[in-house]
Structure formats: C-alpha cells, structure tokens
C-alpha cells in the first residue's frame with residue numbers, strides 16, 4: 229500500500245501527529261509506503277499548537293517529506309499508482325482548491341491525481357461554523373469521490389483525556405484507509421487496553 233499524508237494550515241496539528249503515529253504503528257504489521265506533503269502554512273500552525281519542527285518530526289518517523297511545488301514527487305503522477313491520500317487537518321482553502329482542480333501546489337496536485345485515478349482521498353476538515361461556500365466545496369469534492377471526514381470526536385466511549393479524543397477521529401481515518409488502529413473504540417465492543 230502506498231499512502232500519502234497531506235498536512236495543511238488548518239487547526240488540528242495534534243490530529244496530524246496522532247495519525248502519523250497510528251500509521252507508523254500500522255506499518256509494523258503490513259507493508260505501507262508512507263510519504264508526507266506539507267502546505268506552505270502547515271509549519272506555522274504546527275508550531276502554534278505543538279512543540280518543535282514539523283518536517284523534523286516527520287523525518288524522525290522515517291517518512292520522506294515533500295513540500296511546495298515539487299511536482300517531481302512520485303505521487304504527483306497517476307502512473308506511480310499511489311493508493312490513497314489523507315489530508316489531516318485539511319483547511320477550507322485546500323478544500324476549495326481541490327474542488328476546483330487548481331493543482332497549484334504538490335499537495336493539491338496529489339489530491340487531484342488521486343481523484344482522477346478514482347483512488348481513495350480522505351479529507352479531514354476542522355473548520356466551524358461552515359459557510360455556504362465551504363459546504364458547496366465539500367459537496368463538490370464528495371461528489372468527485374473524496375471521503376469528507378470532519379475532525380468531530382465522539383464521546384460514547386467516555387474518553388479519558390485528549391489522546392482518547394484524538395483517537396476517536398484517528399481511528400475513523402484509519403478505517404477509511406482500510407487499516408486498523410487497535411485503540412479504536414467500537415460501539416458494542418469492549419475497549420482494548422493499548423499500552
């Protein structure tokens with residue numbers, strides 16, 4: 229499986245960090261080739277919400293990082309056959325640009341490629357409230373085949389802290405990617421203790 233993770237300048241850097249951690253854990257049990265592509269504002273929001281440098285963090289996980297308009301990245305072409313892309317968190321600006329096929333950065337080009345190849349694109353917006361423009365753009369991308377998975381945590385599993393709240397979204401992201409996160413609380417199933 230070849231999976232690219234896009235990170236934009238929407239609030240929700242902790243979702244990006246938790247998703248990367250879950251994917252790195254999933255990579256231990258099955259072969260997953262991971263790559264990360266950053267928008268030009270991703271770092272700014274990361275340093276506002278978390279400690280440290282985003283690019284260094286990704287490299288410390290042994291994942292290659294791309295940015296800007298580096299259209300020579302492998303997933304910039306459909307012929308490279310990348311299976312899936314998740315954009316977490318996904319800003320409304322990026323949703324708008326994907327909805328209109330601008331491909332004005334590597335990140336939006338990668339999403340455009342996934343859609344044209346009819347592969348799996350999962351968008352995790354965080355904005356609230358949503359304007360009619362946001363809703364129309366989200367509908368456009370959903371009609372084009374993207375899964376819109378808002379960062380809306382659930383509470384029925386009684387989260388014990390921020391990590392559990394984050395994982396109630398991250399688990400749903402991995403579900404959409406065809407992967408399993410052992411921490412995912414499933415309705416009707418007793419919670420598993422994950423160290």
Ligand SMILES: Cc1cc2nc3c(=O)[nH]c(=O)nc-3n(C[C@H](O)[C@H](O)[C@H](O)COP(=O)(O)O)c2cc1C
Nearest residue numbers: 236237238239267268269276319320321322354355
């Ligand atoms: C701290 C911070 C939080 C932000 N949160 C959001 C957000 O939750 N949703 C959103 O759509 N934009 C948010 N923005 C605005 C985006 O960063 C801005 O629209 C930017 O142009 C997005 O570009 P990108 O999609 O290329 O990353 C935030 C900006 C900052 C600095």
